[in-house]
Amino acid sequence: MPHRTELYVDPPSACWPIVYSPDYNITFVGLEKLHPFDAGKWGKVINFLKEEKLIADDLIVQAREATDEDLLVVHTRRYLNKLKAGKLAVDRGWAINVGGGFHHCSSDKGGGFCAYADITLAIKFLFERVPGVSKATIIDLDAHQGNGHERDFMDDHRVYIMDAYNRYIYPGDGFAKRAIKRKVELEWGTEDTEYLQKVHTHVEGALNELKPDIIVYNAGTDILDGDPLGGLAISPQGIVKRDEVVFKAARSRRIPILMVTSGGYQKRTARIIADSILNLHNLGLIDKELATSGAGNPKVEQMIRDSAKDLCNLSLQ
Template sequence: MSQKEDKEAQKVSHETDLYVEVPSTCIPIVYSPQYNITFMGLEKLHPFDAGKWGKVIHFLKEEQFLTDDNIVEAREATEEDLLVVHTKLYLSKLKWSAVVATITEIPPLLFLPNFLVQRKVLRPLRTQTGGTIMAGKLAIDKWGGFHHCSSNKGGGFCAYADITLAIKFLFERVDGVARATIIDLDAHQGNGHERDFLEDRRVYIMDVYNRHIYPGDGFAKRAIKRKVELDWGTEDMEYLQKVELHSEGALNEIRPDIVIYNAGTDILDGDPLGGLAISPQGIMKRDEIIFRAARRRGIPILMVTSGGYQKKTARIIADSILNLHRQGLIGGIALDAAGPSLQPVAMGQSVLPAATVSTV
């Protein structure tokens, strides 16, 4: 066995606590209070709302969609879990507060002891990453991110490559999962997972993003099989037409075993970083388009809620989840006369902080 093959075998054989059996009574939403980053107000120095996920869950509880007893509790990804994708060298760099300050774009972290940075910043990110991995398995079971972070480099508030990890775990551990399609609808190009899967023909990437903003990674664009570049101020009609046309085209071109849907809300009109002009109703319709496309084809879907830099995005995410449920596109309904369970949803992270709504 070659060194490369031996390394791959070690990755597959490591024991993980992330692939757990989930009670059938649970709604397929993966979340943990540990997702939310709060520490001396430092989280307010970044435009992303680091408590967004807790607010989404609060709204869903208010609508009596969720209770504490039927949420799937996310677990923290261990170093062994992270090594499935990341290098030891990269993970060791995160033991330097200056590196984390650069990745998260919160300069004052530079002056904090690393044990505090680990506890207050990286542990939540590792829990979000664990949630995304769990959500991928949940999507497959129920049926029947950080998109700027690659294996050896973080950026754009993304310290761990949760989308890449979720896909690699599925490829290595779940029989019958051999192809994945990433539909990345965050306003920013998903350069992290694009770099990770640049030479991997098992992964098809569709990316719809504002061509004028971060990261502008020309090298990573080579991995995109269906590229849709938008201009400043793109509005609902043009946007939704392109999303529907290209998502249908992507899923017709290659039928995957799972769809990873990066549902960033930084496309919302007024977002300080996205530069697009999509309405709340447009975001809800966009999510419906993707779920219906997957549902018609019987493809499990993992949804990560990704970027979004306005306070009202949490309410919009909750409203979209409720709408998908009302439309019969998500939920924890067991087998019945209509056929398999409906698509699930899981909260996690991906792309300039994201929550992971794992859906099937």
């Protein structure tokens, strides 16, 4: 029996399936400026999207805090938030959590700026609570190996992991690599042409090998040329194209996709993420309407109808 949770209260259908909270942005008497990570990146992404008139405050899904009972699905009693996006992706066909992507954290330990195993928790929530979701594919395109979720799903055949990363940098977790079904190890300074060809080939290959019920896409921007921690040389246009490749592959197969933004350690990263989201919208790969990816799946369609009915009933009370 699934435990009671407030994380899955259905948002109004008028909201974009874009999840955000001002609490994502970290400040500590100015000391955050001394760290290479842009602690205000997520708020900047939202502001850029507002400036382009794509979204407004009342059209964003507000992230909710998880309770102790929620955390116990994966963790011991710790604080966590922004987990709503998994079911939202299934309902709408896609979702983007402007934060998240803590792929170095596993259920028993953190690492690499990652305190919480949000990818693991989102997938386990879906398996537990959403009818028709029994297989997941993680496409991890952050510059670093996603050893946290790899350790968590080491022996779980319901989860297929593709991971493309700089082979020479943190974490170099040989044990966790055993969980990767499709491993793409990149060289220092890999550039757009080679990178995009490999992403396209291996994303297509992964989804042809196993069609999942949900894709979790870890879209780190630390692949950007000049990133102090990534060691790759991908242009801003290359990042936008990469996200396009992944979403096209998901949408052409009618697979719901959840995107999290993960690493990215330059000030221009926020603008690039916003440009990528705008590009996905301009190409018709994301929109504000209720699920298109779930169309044709009776269980998903019924869930959408039930959610819409519940919202109507609430509005009449």
